[in-house]
Amino acid sequence: MQINNSLLSAGLSAYQAGRQRVDQAATVIAGRTVPVETFQVVAETVELTEQLVQMKVGEHQAKAGVRLLQTADEVLGTLVNTKA
DSSP states (O other): OHHHHHHHHHHHHHHHHHHHHHHHHHHHHHTOOOOOSHHHHHHHHHHHHHHHHHHHHHHHHHHHHHHHHHHHHHHHHHHHHHHO
């Protein structure tokens, strides 16, 4: 059972970290203002691109955490069925 608890903890941690990464990137994107100068446009575009990449990474991290939780649930179900 200790292995299963580790799986659940790892899955939950991965999901929470992914969600936090998406939230942070979304906050940065939402806080951006419209640039006036041309050089600001380039800098803002680079920053926006980086934040969108961070959101996508966070999405994949959260999905991996959810899949890990599903796998842990399946393992637990198999163990309970085997023991019963």
